[in-house]
Amino acid sequence: MRSILLLALVLTLTSCIEGDEELWLNRNGSGRIEATYRMPPAIMNRFGGAAKLQQRLEDAIKNEPSIRIQEISNHIDGAQVVFTLKAEFDDARSFISLPKKHLRDPNKPDKPSAEESFFGKMNLRLNGLTLKFDRNVDLSPILPAAVQDNAAMLGDSSFNYILHLPAKPSTHNATSVSDNGTTLNWSFKLKDHVSTPMVLHTSLLLPLPWWAWSLATIVILLLAFGIFRLIISMRRKT
Numbered sequence: 001m002r003s004i005l006l007l008a009l010v011l012t013l014t015s016c017i018e019g020d021e022e023l024w025l026n027r028n029g030s031g032r033i034e035a036t037y038r039m040p041p042a043i044m045n046r047f048g049g050a051a052k053l054q055q056r057l058e059d060a061i062k063n064e065p066s067i068r069i070q071e072i073s074n075h076i077d078g079a080q081v082v083f084t085l086k087a088e089f090d091d092a093r094s095f096i097s098l099p100k101k102h103l104r105d106p107n108k109p110d111k112p113s114a115e116e117s118f119f120g121k122m123n124l125r126l127n128g129l130t131l132k133f134d135r136n137v138d139l140s141p142i143l144p145a146a147v148q149d150n151a152a153m154l155g156d157s158s159f160n161y162i163l164h165l166p167a168k169p170s171t172h173n174a175t176s177v178s179d180n181g182t183t184l185n186w187s188f189k190l191k192d193h194v195s196t197p198m199v200l201h202t203s204l205l206l207p208l209p210w211w212a213w214s215l216a217t218i219v220i221l222l223l224a225f226g227i228f229r230l231i232i233s234m235r236r237k238t
Helices: 002-014 041-047 050-062 092-096 098-102 145-149 210-237
Strands: 018-025 031-039 067-077 080-089 121-127 130-137 158-164 176-178 183-189 198-205
Touching: 031 041, 031 092, 041 050, 041 080, 050 067, 050 080, 050 098, 080 092, 092 098, 092 121, 130 158, 158 198, 183 198
Parallel strands: 018 158
Antiparallel strands: 018 031, 031 080, 067 080, 121 130, 130 198, 158 183, 176 183
């Protein structure tokens, strides 16, 4: 009887975990994020509570001048803690490296912090004009063992991600796309990812800025003018 009650309690505490994130990336590397997480207090307590999580994020962002908080808050809604973060950044690389740089224990720099369970491991690489973005989100460190053994406890809980890109990607593993292919949407059922991470990836060829086309046009015109003068000079000699 006791085990049944315990199972029912765990189910109540973990059946409603939701995450919604929307990220905008601009051509110049700047962008912004809007994220809302909903979870039972038992899960939030794995971060030390909502107030501590908020303070840790505020302190971390203070160390990155290129990141500015627009809103960060938490409140109770029924049986859930709702945590909201809205921020803008001048350089996506500084935002992506924030958890690893400022949320880990300085004495254990190789050990991911609890917060990284939500942020995950993000990589943004630029090779020439090809931009590659990868994200690996592993929630297993914050899920109770009973849930990992019985994923059905999570019910229809899901994490949803929206990524707005400056151009249509050449590759991606998104669930769906919109805005002529420049907006990628991922939706993950948590019961399918209690022991395996949620993986997002995309790559795209960045469009050349207007000044690059203007410069190329000028170079072509100069070359054409040079060739024209060379032809005229050769005709005069003959």
